[in-house]
Each structure stands twice: as structure tokens, then as C-alpha cells.
Amino acid sequence: MDDLISPFDDRVVEPAPRAGRLESLAGRRVTLLSISKPKSAEFLDELEQILTTDHGAAVTRAQKPTFTRPAPGEIAEEVIRTSDAIVEALAD
Amino acid sequence: MIERGETVPDFHLETVAGDSDTLTGLLSDGPALVVFVERDCPTSRLTLERLQPLDQTLRSAGIRLAAVHQDPATTAARTMDDCGATYAALSEAAPFSTSEAWGVRSVPTAFLVARDRRLLGSVEGWSRDDYQRLVTSALAGVGADASGVSVSDDAPLSKPGCGSKNMLPPELHSVVEQAGHVFDEIEDMFERGWTDGLPVVPPSRPRVRRMLGDHDGSRSLGPVPPGMGELTLERLAVCAVMAGCKPEYFDVVLAGAEAMLDPAFNLHGMTNTTHTTGAVFIVNGPVRARIGMNSGINAMGGWNRANATIGRALRLVSGLTGRGRPGTLDRSALGQPGKISFCFAENEEASPWEPLSVTRGFGPAPGSGEPASTITVFSGDAPFTVSDHYSRDPETVVKTIALAGAASFSPNVYPIAAQTVFVICPEHANTFREAGWSKQDVAERIFEGSRRTVAELRAGGGEQGPFTAAMEPEDSLAKWSSPDEVVIVVTGGPAGRFSAVLPPWVGFGLGSSMVTRPVATA
Numbered sequence: 001m002d003d004l005i006s007p008f009d010d011r012v013v014e015p016a017p018r019a020g021r022l023e024s025l026a027g028r029r030v031t032l033l034s035i036s037k038p039k040s041a042e043f044l045d046e047l048e049q050i051l052t053t054d055h056g057a058a059v060t061r062a063q064k065p066t067f068t069r070p071a072p073g074e075i076a077e078e079v080i081r082t083s084d085a086i087v088e089a090l091a092d
Numbered sequence: 093m094i095e096r097g098e099t100v101p102d103f104h105l106e107t108v109a110g111d112s113d114t115l116t117g118l119l120s121d122g123p124a125l126v127v128f129v130e131r132d133c134p135t136s137r138l139t140l141e142r143l144q145p146l147d148q149t150l151r152s153a154g155i156r157l158a159a160v161h162q163d164p165a166t167t168a169a170r171t172m173d174d175c176g177a178t179y180a181a182l183s184e185a186a187p188f189s190t191s192e193a194w195g196v197r198s199v200p201t202a203f204l205v206a207r208d209r210r211l212l213g214s215v216e217g218w219s220r221d222d223y224q225r226l227v228t229s230a231l232a233g234v235g236a237d238a239s240g241v242s243v244s245d246d247a248p249l250s251k252p253g254c255g256s257k258n259m260l261p262p263e264l265h266s267v268v269e270q271a272g273h274v275f276d277e278i279e280d281m282f283e284r285g286w287t288d289g290l291p292v293v294p295p296s297r298p299r300v301r302r303m304l305g306d307h308d309g310s311r312s313l314g315p316v317p318p319g320m321g322e323l324t325l326e327r328l329a330v331c332a333v334m335a336g337c338k339p340e341y342f343d344v345v346l347a348g349a350e351a352m353l354d355p356a357f358n359l360h361g362m363t364n365t366t367h368t369t370g371a372v373f374i375v376n377g378p379v380r381a382r383i384g385m386n387s388g389i390n391a392m393g394g395w396n397r398a399n400a401t402i403g404r405a406l407r408l409v410s411g412l413t414g415r416g417r418p419g420t421l422d423r424s425a426l427g428q429p430g431k432i433s434f435c436f437a438e439n440e441e442a443s444p445w446e447p448l449s450v451t452r453g454f455g456p457a458p459g460s461g462e463p464a465s466t467i468t469v470f471s472g473d474a475p476f477t478v479s480d481h482y483s484r485d486p487e488t489v490v491k492t493i494a495l496a497g498a499a500s501f502s503p504n505v506y507p508i509a510a511q512t513v514f515v516i517c518p519e520h521a522n523t524f525r526e527a528g529w530s531k532q533d534v535a536e537r538i539f540e541g542s543r544r545t546v547a548e549l550r551a552g553g554g555e556q557g558p559f560t561a562a563m564e565p566e567d568s569l570a571k572w573s574s575p576d577e578v579v580i581v582v583t584g585g586p587a588g589r590f591s592a593v594l595p596p597w598v599g600f601g602l603g604s605s606m607v608t609r610p611v612a613t614a
Contacts, residue, residue: 003134005295007286007330007412009321066602068361 022085026056031083035067040089047087057085093195099209103190105160105182108169113182119207122154122234125226127202128191130162131171132275133254135218139200140175141298142218142244146227147179153236160184162191162199162257176298186265188258198253204230217253220245281334288404288411288432292334303329303339313349317360319415323349327413328405335405335433340383341398343612344467348373348406348435351469351609358604362471362597363416368428369597369604371410372472372513373403373435374581376449377465379611380437387437389585392475392515392592394433403435406469428474436583442518443582444525451531451580452608465611470513470579471604472594476500480520481589486527489520490534493591494541497578498571500595504552506544506560509573510599511606514538515592517584535578542571573599579606 022028030051034040044061051057062079064071079086094100102115118124127143129136140159147157158180161168165183172181184190194203197216204212204226213229215222224243231238257265278291286292293299300309309326316323325346332345352359352371362369375385386396394400410416418427440447447463454464478496483489493514501508516524516534524534547565549556559569572578577599584590597603 003137003297005297005300005326005330007295007327007334007408008415009327009413011322068365068598068602069358070360 024055025051025085028057028084029060029082030057030085030087031060031062031079033071033079033086033088034061034063035071035089036064037067037089044089047089093197093201093214094203094211096211096213098211100203100205100211101190101193102209103160103182103184103193105184105190106165108161108165108172108181108183110165113180115205115209118156118158118180119205119209121156122207123212123230124156124158124205125150125202125230126158126160126205127200128160128162128194128196128256129171129200130254130257131167133199135251135253136200137171137175138251139202139218140172140177142223142246144175144177144179146241146243149236149241150227150230153231153234155230155234156180158182160190162188174294174296174298176302186257187262188256188265191256191258196256197259199256200253201256202226206233218248218251220249286334286412288408290432292408293336295330295333299333300326300329303333303337303342305339305342307342307346314353316353316409316414317416318363318421319413321413321415323353323409323413328409331408331412332401332405335408336397336401337405338383338397338401341402341405344375344379344383344398344402344465345405347609347611348402348467348469349409351467351607352406352410354607354609356605357469357471357607359410359414359416362604363410363414363422365597366423366425367597368424368426368431368473369471370428370431370434370473371403371406372430372470372594373406374448374468374470374513375402375435375437375466375611376440376447376454376468377463377611379465379613380440385437387439387441387583391436391439391583391585392434399435399437400433403430403433406435407431407433430472430474434472438581439518439583442521442584442586444521444529445531445580445582448579448581449608452606454608454610457610457613460613462613465613466608467611468606468608470511470594470606471597472513473500473596475515475592475594477590477592479590484523486524486529486534487537489523489589490537491541493520493593494538496591497538497593497595498542498544500571500593501599502555504549504554505557506549506569507557507571507573508596508599509577509601510596510603511577511579512572512596513579513581513594515584515594516580516582517588517591518582518586519589520591521582531580532575534580535575538578539570539572539575543568 032044048059104114107113150157160182168183202215206212213226228238277294281292307325311325313323383398385398416422449464449466454466480492545568546560546563
């Protein structure tokens with residue numbers, strides 16, 4: 001059955017290259033990106049504490065307006081511009 | 093192979109219609125163009141498809157066109173259908189002695205046979221030029237005008253055929269006979285992953301072409317979230333074919349896709365969410381009757397081709413073209429049956445009120461004055477049915493329905509501030525009709541009937557919205573931010589006082605908004 005038409009968009013998307021790994025978090029700018037789910041702040045507070053105290057990272061926080069939609073491009077660009085590493089906290 | 097001028101042997105073969113025919117029978121009025129084919133040969137299928145436009149011209153000239161399939165009759169019938177071919181089709185079983193007697197070496201092979209069974213010409217494989225010559229000579233031979241006849245010049249202009257089954261050693265015939273069991277086109281769809289878990293109709297080119305009709309298949313409706321595959325009308329037609337739609341449903345499917353891709357609907361979020369929400373489609377207007385939709389008994393439960401397949405086609409769009417498959421980009425914890433297909437028509441005839449299309453702002457079509465046909469998409473849950481067979485006054489009926497709606501999303505989350513669909517059954521609608529209540533009256537009473545005090549909500553425990561924390565215990569809240577979020581639709585059969593709530597996904601403008609699109613009128 002080679003005369004079927006696919007429901008998929010089969011154009012090949014080139015995978016983005018993986019970012020370089022950090023040797024250490026000490027002194028590095030780490031952004032914790034919340035997607036705005038309830039109680040994400042509590043979870044990220046704990047994570048921030050660990051990253052700051054145990055690893056010497058300089059932590060900043062960012063937030064999507066809502067978990068129900070993709071992040072606006074400008075938030076993504078700002079986070080990328082100002083961070084050496086990013087932790088995106090997904091839902092549930 | 094039989095040479096030109098030689099006499100071909102007669103045959104007596106089963107037809108796909110269930111009777112039988114002979115070569116002599118095909119030659120009763122004039123010459124015949126007989127083409128040997130088999131299903132698993134792409135060149136055979138291409139030839140069957142491209143001969144179809146010539147059938148009428150040949151027939152008018154007294155020339156019969158017939159296909160001899162080296163397949164069982166049921167398979168042959170399916171092949172003809174897939175190829176859009178309506179001319180005579182016969183089936184030849186192993187050991188393929190007719191093919192052998194005619195000297196067929198590959199399929200397709202076409203033979204032009206005179207009334208006296210002399211061979212006038214033949215073509216092996218597909219060759220546009222050779223078929224043009226053969227058909228022209230056939231018409232000229234009977235004195236018909238062949239000047240305007242043109243064989244398809246679509247690519248490929250030529251394509252070699254496949255081995256004819258009579259060329260196989262006899263010991264392999266039984267294997268060939270079972271080939272239909274080895275290659276199963278429905279199983280093939282599962283293996284490709286082109287399915288929602290149910291069998292789908294293979295989207296062959298002829299089927300997709302018939303689904304598209306006059307639409308331009310290359311027209312794009314844009315990317316389908318969350319996977320962002322581009323939805324061309326051809327891909328939309330593919331999904332409609334796979335779902336089992338008839339071509340006359342396609343304009344409804346098209347309007348449904350436009351609605352679903354409106355950013356306000358937020359297909360991205362409602363697909364990715366861990367919530368169980370699915371796309372619910374509600375159809376209004378004359379198109380309901382035109383395509384045979386069900387708005388009566390079991391209106392929301394499928395078992396009507398239009399209802400079941402329109403919803404399914406649109407779910408295949410999000411799940412396949414949009415790659416919103418459960419377990420990958422669809423993260424729903426539970427899912428629900430409506431995520432296979434959920435589409436129904438409003439029972440406007442049983443409704444005391446204006447239809448949803450009018451409430452949503454779609455008046456009569458310009459010019460014709462005919463009411464608008466629309467499709468509305470809503471991000472909703474499976475129906476939560478509410479029985480009230482005892483109440484006879486509208487106040488108590490509406491209170492029962494309001495309490496059911498008040499449990500939407502989570503019982504103590506107030507307000508949800510999200511459009512919620514209330515499906516009112518005809519018997520309940522009659523109670524409201526007799527009381528003279530408007531749709532707005534019902535919506536306002538559902539809104540008020542959902543009201544609870546902060547003390548009651550706190551006593552319920554569990555998940556609560558953020559709003560009650562800053563309120564006093566005696567304060568009260570309704571489930572919705574306004575009666576406008578109470579969306580009323582009438583559907584269902586004449587008996588049974590069962591209405592239903594279709595609970596929403598996330599509210600406060602963060603989740604999904606209902607979107608309505610007009611359906612093009614033919």
C-alpha cells in the first residue's frame with residue numbers, strides 16, 4: 001500500500017544542538033522557571049535553597065504567565081540571555 | 093503472449109457483483125478492452141484509476157471496459173472502490189488459467205479484443221502513449237470520433253507492472269491465495285501508527301481526492317498544536333477519510349478544524365494538560381439534516397455516522413497531524429471516551445429557544461435567509477448526567493441541574509470562571525417552555541442555584557480556589573463569574589428527563605474559550 005497519503009507533516013526538523021554542560025554551578029546564573037502551577041513556588045523555594053547553599057549558584061526566578069499556554073517568546077529569550085543554566089519546573 | 097490477429101480464448105469468471113460473465117458476453121455489442129490486474133500491484137491500481145475517465149466514452153462507442161482481477165471477488169470489489177473504478181470487474185482464482193491461456197506475464201496487461209475474439213492490440217504495464225494509441229485505435233475501429241479523447245497525462249507517464257500470478261510455480265498459488273491474510277490493510281494502519289486505537293479507513297489517493305472534492309488540497313490551515321504539523325486541506329481530508337467520513341461531511345470537518353485551530357480554543361494547552369478534557373463539537377443549522385446528523389435518541393453517544401466520524405476526524409487531526417498522542421504530547425491522567433470522538437447536533441426542533449449558533453452571533457446566511465449552519469468547539473469533559481424525573485416545576489428542575497453543574501472541575505473550587513455546557517433534554521426543555529422561561533432565565537437560575545457560602549466550601553475540604561481564603565464564612569459565591577458562562581444546548585430523544593453537564597477545563601481566561609465557525613453552504 002504505497003499509494004496512501006500520510007496524515008503527518010513529515011518534514012524533518014533538524015534537532016537543536018545540545019547546550020554545553022557546566023563543570024560546576026558555583027557562581028553560575030541559574031534560572032528557575034515556574035510554569036505557574038499551584039504550589040510550584042514552594043517546590044522551587046526548596047530547590048533554590050539547595051542550589052544556593054550547597055552549590056553556590058546565583059539563582060533567579062522566572063515565571064510563565066500561565067501553565068495552560070506556551071511561554072511567550074520574550075520570556076524564553078530573556079531567560080536564555082540571562083542564564084548559564086535553566087531548570088523548568090513542569091506540572092503536577 | 094497472444095499476438096495481434098490471433099484469437100483469444102473465451103473465459104467464464106465470477107464478477108464482483110456476485111454473478112458471472114464470459115468474454116463472449118462482454119463482446120456482445122462490440123469490442124472489449126480487458127485489463128488483467130491484481131491488488132498488491134501499484135501499477136495495476138494506477139491503471140484502474142486512470143481508465144475510469146475513459147469508460148463513458150468507450151461505452152458510448154459500444155466498447156466494454158473490464159478488469160480481470162487475480163484476487164478473490166471481495167478483494168477485487170475493494171480494489172475497484174479504492175480506485176474509484178465503476179466498470180465491469182471479474183475475479184480469477186488460482187491457478188489463474190485464464191491469465192495463463194492469454195499469456196499474461198505481468199500485470200497490468202490490457203488486451204483490446206474484437207467482437208470475433210481476435211486480438212487487436214495490447215499494452216503491458218502503464219504507458220500513457222501506448223494506452224492513448226490503443227484507445228484511439230479502438231474508437232477509430234468502430235467508427236467513433238477519437239479526436240477529443242485523452243488518456244491521463246499525470247506523472248508517471250509510464251510505470252512497469254508486477255509479476256503476474258500465473259507465472260508463479262503452482263506450489264506457490266496457495267501462498268498467494270493466503271496473501272490477503274498476510275497483508276491486511278487495516279493491520280497495516282495500526283503498524284504505521286495511523287490510528288486512535290480503532291481501525292481506520294486507509295487514506296488512498298482516490299479516497300482523499302473524493303473527500304477533497306473541489307477544495308484545493310495544498311491550502312494550509314496553519315500548524316496544529318502541540319506538534320505543529322502543518323494542516324493542509326489534503327491532510328484534513330486524509331483524517332476525514334481515516335475517520336470514516338463521507339465527502340459531504342467535509343465542509344463541517346473543515347469548519348471544525350478552523351474552530352479548533354483558533355488560538356482562543358488553545359488546542360495546545362487542552363491537549364498537553366493532565367486534565368481529562370477533550371474537544372466537544374456541537375453542530376447547528378440546516379447542515380445537520382443535510383448530512384444526516386443525530387440530535388435525537390442517543391445524540392451524544394455515537395452510532396450515527398456523521399456524529400461519530402466528524403468528531404473522530406478532528407481528533408485524528410490533533411492526535412496525528414498535531415502529534416497530540418496520549419503518552420507523548422497528550423498528558424491526560426485519565427482521558428475519557430470523548431477523546432476518541434465527541435460531536436453531536438443540537439435538537440433545534442425540540443428547543444424552546446434560539447439555537448446555539450444564534451446565541452453565538454450567527455444569524456441567517458446572507459442572501460438565502462437560511463439559518464446559519466455552524467460548528468462550535470468546546471473543551472469539555474464527558475457528560476455528567478443529571479436525572480430529575482420528579483420535579484414538575486421549572487424552579488426545582490433548574491436547581492437539580494445547577495447542583496450537578498456546581499460539582500464541575502472540583503466540588504469546592506469556586507468560582508471556576510469557565511464556560512460550562514448544559515445539555516438540556518427535550519423533556520426538561522418542555523418544562524421551561526411551559527413556564528415561559530427564556531434561555532437567559534435558565535442560565536441565570538443555574539448560576540444562582542450553584543451559590544454556596546464560603547463556610548460550606550471550607551467544610552468540604554480538599555482542593556479549593558484561591559478566592560475563598562480572603563472571604564468571610566457567610567459570604568457566598570456562584571460557581572461561575574457570570575451567567576454568560578452557562579451555555580445552554582438542547583439535544584436528545586423525546587423521553588427521559590435526563591439532562592447533562594459537560595464540565596469545562598481551566599477557567600479565568602487561561603484555559604480554552606468556545607469557538608464557533610460557520611459551515612460553508614454548498
